[in-house]
Amino acid sequence: MSENETTTTAVEELEPAKGEGGKKSLISRLEEEGDVAADYLEALLDIVDLDGDIDIDVENDRASLAIAGGKLSHLVGERGEVLDALQELTRLAVQTSLGERSRLMLDIDNFRSAKKEELAKLAHEVADEVKSTGQSVKLRPMNAFERKVVHDTIQEIGLTSESEGEDPNRCVVVLPA
Amino acid sequence: MIDEALEHLVKGIVDNPGDVVITEKTHRRGTTLEVRVHPDDIGKVIGRNGRTARALRTVVSAIAGRSIRVDLIEADEAR
Numbered sequence: 001m002s003e004n005e006t007t008t009t010a011v012e013e014l015e016p017a018k019g020e021g022g023k024k025s026l027i028s029r030l031e032e033e034g035d036v037a038a039d040y041l042e043a044l045l046d047i048v049d050l051d052g053d054i055d056i057d058v059e060n061d062r063a064s065l066a067i068a069g070g071k072l073s074h075l076v077g078e079r080g081e082v083l084d085a086l087q088e089l090t091r092l093a094v095q096t097s098l099g100e101r102s103r104l105m106l107d108i109d110n111f112r113s114a115k116k117e118e119l120a121k122l123a124h125e126v127a128d129e130v131k132s133t134g135q136s137v138k139l140r141p142m143n144a145f146e147r148k149v150v151h152d153t154i155q156e157i158g159l160t161s162e163s164e165g166e167d168p169n170r171c172v173v174v175l176p177a
Numbered sequence: 178m179i180d181e182a183l184e185h186l187v188k189g190i191v192d193n194p195g196d197v198v199i200t201e202k203t204h205r206r207g208t209t210l211e212v213r214v215h216p217d218d219i220g221k222v223i224g225r226n227g228r229t230a231r232a233l234r235t236v237v238s239a240i241a242g243r244s245i246r247v248d249l250i251e252a253d254e255a256r
Contacts, residue, residue, distance in 0.1 A: 092221070
């Protein structure tokens, strides 16, 4: 474990305070994450002989990868469970290669973006209900990704929300203003 | 192909990729893929609460289109 041999110098003070060591800017570190992740996924697609274009982006302080191929539904799974597993492995591959934890997001054939739209719509409906009744509303159990989309949407609307319970039964509760 | 895919997935997440050995075993009830890794890497491939092991099984079974058993084994000195 001799990865952090870089000696501390005054140059670090010029870098944003984010991240350990402050060796690189956040953006370039996330871009590097995206590249490593894309290599890992591309090699997998090659081995299993599937076609897919990988798009790398940086979004909300995370590396974000989207694979588009059209014939990849089995890599998503019925409820996105295969996609979550693949995302988990890809994060670990990045961590192994770069030595830092990754929070990258992976999407395949727009599964998450479609899900996102659906959840944002739900959040708007619930927000309307909370506004008109003045009562808080508890939503169904959701995974971390789903909860984040709901929290973000509720915040945009100008209400507040919190999570309660433990996974896999953790739920978002939308609170009246 | 499926053993190659598993080999790639595992090699990418361990510190000693050169020590990863996959053995395929076919039996009446289906296929088992045995994954041998360096003793220092066994914790990594299993993960907290078996999370990584589960992710490997999920992806491999999805690629194969059928349930594949994946056994994670610590390579011993005998090898």
